[in-house]
Amino acid sequence: PVLVLGGMNVTRPNILLLLMDDMGWGDLGVFGEPSRETPNLDKMASEGMLFPNFYTANPLCSPSRAALLTGRLPIRNGFFTTNSHARNAYTPQEIVGGISDSEILFPELLKKAGYINKIIGKWHLGHRPSYHPLRHGFDEWFGSPNCHFGPYDNKQIPNIPLYRDWNMVGRYYEEFNINHKTGESNLTQIYLQEALEFIYSQAVAQQPFFLYWSIDATHAPVYASRPFLGTSNRGLYGDAVREIDFSIGKILNLLNLTGIAKDTFVFFTSDNGAALISAPMQGGSNGPFLCGKQTTFEGGMRVPGIAWWPGHVAPGQVSYQLGSIMDLFTTSLSLAGLEIPRDRAIDGIDLSPVILESKETERPIFYYRGNELMAVRLGQHKAHYWTWSNSWEELSQGINFCPGQNITGVTTHMQVEHSINPLLFHLGRDPGEKYSISVLSTEYEDAVNRISYVVQQHRDSMVPGEPQLNVCDLAVMNWSPHGCEKLGKCLTPPQSNPWKCVWPH
Amino acid sequence: PVLVLGGMNVTRPNILLLLMDDMGWGDLGVFGEPSRETPNLDKMASEGMLFPNFYTANPLCSPSRAALLTGRLPIRNGFFTTNSHARNAYTPQEIVGGISDSEILFPELLKKAGYINKIIGKWHLGHRPSYHPLRHGFDEWFGSPNCHFGPYDNKQIPNIPLYRDWNMVGRYYEEFNINHKTGESNLTQIYLQEALEFIYSQAVAQQPFFLYWSIDATHAPVYASRPFLGTSNRGLYGDAVREIDFSIGKILNLLNLTGIAKDTFVFFTSDNGAALISAPMQGGSNGPFLCGKQTTFEGGMRVPGIAWWPGHVAPGQVSYQLGSIMDLFTTSLSLAGLEIPRDRAIDGIDLSPVILESKETERPIFYYRGNELMAVRLGQHKAHYWTWSNSWEELSQGINFCPGQNITGVTTHMQVEHSINPLLFHLGRDPGEKYSISVLSTEYEDAVNRISYVVQQHRDSMVPGEPQLNVCDLAVMNWSPHGCEKLGKCLTPPQSNPWKCVWPH
Numbered sequence A, B: 001p002v003l004v005l006g007g008m009n010v011t012r013p014n015i016l017l018l019l020m021d022d023m024g025w026g027d028l029g030v031f032g033e034p035s036r037e038t039p040n041l042d043k044m045a046s047e048g049m050l051f052p053n054f055y056t057a058n059p060l061c062s063p064s065r066a067a068l069l070t071g072r073l074p075i076r077n078g079f080f081t082t083n084s085h086a087r088n089a090y091t092p093q094e095i096v097g098g099i100s101d102s103e104i105l106f107p108e109l110l111k112k113a114g115y116i117n118k119i120i121g122k123w124h125l126g127h128r129p130s131y132h133p134l135r136h137g138f139d140e141w142f143g144s145p146n147c148h149f150g151p152y153d154n155k156q157i158p159n160i161p162l163y164r165d166w167n168m169v170g171r172y173y174e175e176f177n178i179n180h181k182t183g184e185s186n187l188t189q190i191y192l193q194e195a196l197e198f199i200y201s202q203a204v205a206q207q208p209f210f211l212y213w214s215i216d217a218t219h220a221p222v223y224a225s226r227p228f229l230g231t232s233n234r235g236l237y238g239d240a241v242r243e244i245d246f247s248i249g250k251i252l253n254l255l256n257l258t259g260i261a262k263d264t265f266v267f268f269t270s271d272n273g274a275a276l277i278s279a280p281m282q283g284g285s286n287g288p289f290l291c292g293k294q295t296t297f298e299g300g301m302r303v304p305g306i307a308w309w310p311g312h313v314a315p316g317q318v319s320y321q322l323g324s325i326m327d328l329f330t331t332s333l334s335l336a337g338l339e340i341p342r343d344r345a346i347d348g349i350d351l352s353p354v355i356l357e358s359k360e361t362e363r364p365i366f367y368y369r370g371n372e373l374m375a376v377r378l379g380q381h382k383a384h385y386w387t388w389s390n391s392w393e394e395l396s397q398g399i400n401f402c403p404g405q406n407i408t409g410v411t412t413h414m415q416v417e418h419s420i421n422p423l424l425f426h427l428g429r430d431p432g433e434k435y436s437i438s439v440l441s442t443e444y445e446d447a448v449n450r451i452s453y454v455v456q457q458h459r460d461s462m463v464p465g466e467p468q469l470n471v472c473d474l475a476v477m478n479w480s481p482h483g484c485e486k487l488g489k490c491l492t493p494p495q496s497n498p499w500k501c502v503w504p505h
């Protein structure tokens, strides 16, 4: 839509973020998935710009999503824990914290500029009333605050609710079923319909919008609707991917049909790498990369990235830009012609010069796990300051974030510090982080010097936020979500008894 | 070219095989190489048909090339050894054997039908006079009979010669240098010029041709010419890939410019998976697959495959057909309107229905190592009857065909037989062969039943050929190749002293 603002003709594109859950870099045909079952996403890439060097901000859901919406590393926006060193933390329903009112989410700014903002799917920035997405910049919501784990007994643990806007409309495994045995659930179809209806009505109203399509069919327990079950060569996980691919085809098609494709910036990505612990039935692929979700190896944090905007992004491009999910904050504001907040550190950069003019910028990628900076990428080099896959104790229980992969001194089962001599890899020659570069080489000296300088600057200016993921309490679970009375679905919470959450990895 | 034959209008397309050496499935952008440095090959795929399920016939050079040209498994055409069980063997210059006169190479048949056949690059089917490519169907040759190993001292071991047709024109590291320190060599440029000149003159003469462009820049020692050195993010190996990609762009462009693209069937593939033992500086990538060259895991035998034939192969297609390098024998004959020999077993199938009409066929893939059938793929299932990566002894010397990968009971360092209960994998859900399927499952029972039937049929009808790779002798090395007198480059062979070749893996 072209709006007239302050006498100037400013194009404010619609913004559509297609955020996948636990989908790996290697899950798309265009990124080398051997079964090649994503024709619509592959076509999207061929009509737009592919980002093979795109990263999330954290190797798991909640912190990554908080970083996307705030443009800031989880260490700044509070989505981390200090209960233990370098532990992944998120927002299960016993979490007390969530997104702080002091954080600015970019839909808040878009809203002031006249956008209508909708989230469809998983929120994951806290489920207590003060963390509700409609309090943080969104106008509409259809989806759930937490993962679709369950079923629970509604006595010890309540089932997770789904909301339409302020009110709950049901619970998983009650009104919204997922059959663990067959993997059947029609949720992606529901989320697709929500998206199509929203896009259609905004198009008719010529109303600029931000749609955050945050679906979760590829997060365990993985699901697909009946027409897609058994259609993939990749099992249930592939069925879910096929349904998503189909759905994205429908969404892009609607943008074309309504004539607003040229006014809509679309970006496809994932919140973290594939959960190899759930493979092969419930987990995806990280292609040639090392390990998966929960780790700061490439498999945990490199994610697919595709930009699509007919008439603005030239077709068939590949960008080598190191991109971050946090850049979607800055880029969205930039495309909407809005100022980036100046009262705080913003980690995302504006990708619009990359997308519109193929102008690339050197910038580092910081790989955090909880409160620790584990690794840094600059150019083709990645330096690990700490390595850890998970504990021997977890491993002995069969919990393995790097199945079939074992790099001595790299995929360590102790937290190993390498700050004196960081482990250095060249991700161009060695995307699998198998061959650490000799500390005696000039390549090592040059690269580590450059990276150390960046790390020093980063550390010197770092002001960590208030950690939000330290305290758990059964009383805060989804016992009586807003709107439960009307449905007769209110449950009685236990007495408050907070504890320091335990984060095992 | 349209020829009139027996009163019928028969189109006999030119045939151009672009055969890479040790290039892995994961080395092309279109197959997910993260640095995306193969724009010409990616374009070739987008204009043609991609084969993500394409296989070589053996996990190393010579047997794979013998299978390509004869359409027959190495166990049939003699390119194996019986000196030890399940050992990879090839044609170093001390080998006595080579391609038998009793084998029919498809250029022999093409020649009878009026084709001019040229091989540019590595032959590798024996270097003694009776094995010369011009005795086996080729009209022209520019290249070498063996790998570009060396430099040798020309006393204990002669340097490998290069031939133009019948006569040697020089030796590696003498007239044709490869700088091991810088990786510089202009051989790919020479091979490119040879190809362009040959194609151009056949186009002008309206002469149907078969060109076998069998270059070896991606086989260790890897090389690239000066303009490409340092241009890749992937190091020297990537430089070689970039030069090849550039060269293939030039070749396809010439086909377009001369107007013969629509008359030329082009197929791009590799003779075996990437040699991970040479990675990261001299070895490529097998993408998400297990292990590499020398093994019968997917990384050793699944290779890139692209068919290109403007006006005949529709653009942008992906074929799920299980294809084999041996199919190029049958397909080439079929496209040339020739009969497939009926006096012998041919393992290759005719891919022209796949390429021209997208008609797929179920067929097994047999994974041999030396004289042993190690594994069989049928549909999405792969059953391993034997597993072996290499010996503990080699591994202890740092020879590792599966660096960073270790699947207990799969990447074994003993030859382990599983004939009673084959190890079964589903390559759709589990392309990395990490999760063997329980013998107690019905999936196992069904799949193994189907595969066992195929294996039984295969074994019952198998007549192994005379093994060609059993005997070695220093006297047969390239001391005095034909034409050496003219160049003053004849060397004196030692006395014949044959021994049973030792094949360590």
Ligand SMILES: [Ca+2]
Pocket (backbone or CB within 6 Å): A021, A022, A060, A061, A219, A271, A272
């Ligand atoms: Ca996730």
Ligand SMILES: [Ca+2]
Pocket (backbone or CB within 6 Å): B021, B022, B060, B061, B219, B271, B272
């Ligand atoms: Ca080879």
